[in-house]
Amino acid sequence: MTTAPPTPAIAATALRKSYGDHLVLDGIDLDVPAGTVFSLLGPNGAGKTTAVKILSTLIGADSGDVRVAGHDVARDPDAVRAAIGVTGQFSAVDNLLTGRENLMLMADLHHLGRDEGRRRVADLLERFDLVGAAGKLGSAYSGGMRRRLDLAMGLVGDPRIVFLDEPTTGLDPRSRRSMWQIIRDLVDGGVTIFLTTQYLEEADELADRIAVLDHGRLVAEGTADELKRLIPGGHVLLRFTDIGAVESAVRILGTGVADTAALTVQVPGDGGVRSLKALLDRLDDASITPEELAVHTPDLDDVFLTLTGHPSDDAKEAVR
Incomplete structure (x- = not known):
């Protein structure tokens, strides 16, 4: 008896998107197994955020077949939204609400019962080390605390797939590593992470597979070691x-x-x-x-520069 292969958490075929005459995504294919970290790398303007917006049903594709958690994003967007969490480049934290109130608002939006919502919020405050700051307004949170709260807000609905669009941009190294551990813990719990980043160390540390996007096309895909072996110099x-x-x-x-x-x-x-x-x-x-x-072997900075013609943000920071 043949066992059917498991349904991928995210699958896209010939995904295209344009804004006027500007082609942003030029027929990309994606296949992300459940319970893994998939990292999409690329310079600014490569199309990373557009890909996340399409996969999370925020905008539509011009063409292509896209399925998330087994659901067609165009035909069944509500089912996709019920299965995912999204944390964007910019925090969704409401500065006029406390940390706990921000989380309770998300619980209400997910139609959780009052008792269930309180239990879920208490668990997330504990998990993200925000218990002591739960009563503080969002405006009083540091950058690292805001990113942790932002991610916690995206987890209120207990999603099985989480899109993280450059989640550590602007964080100091200690806060960035704290976020990395949170991501590892989520994956250990069976969550699938779709991560976009310009920090190559981040992809190297976290990702099971990495795809490099440049000018709307996937120019390479593989594990970090496989990508490094593409580049001469080893x-x-x-x-x-x-x-x-x-x-x-x-x-x-x-x-x-x-x-x-x-x-x-x-x-x-x-x-x-x-x-x-x-x-x-x-x-x-x-x-x-x-x-x-x-x-x-060459590092991911070498891979990024060779494939895209641009230094990564990691390399830029090193020479500042």
């Missing part, structure tokens, strides 16, 4: 105990840059398991054993 650094082993390794491998002072050989490679095993097998067949081995 190598394996072998360290030996004597010059004879260094010279023998270069001769056997037929490639590599030797540093006789450091007793190392740098061999070009993509860092993959198969190629690494083949390299070590050739040395082993010649009874040459390296003392140490290190694999160096």
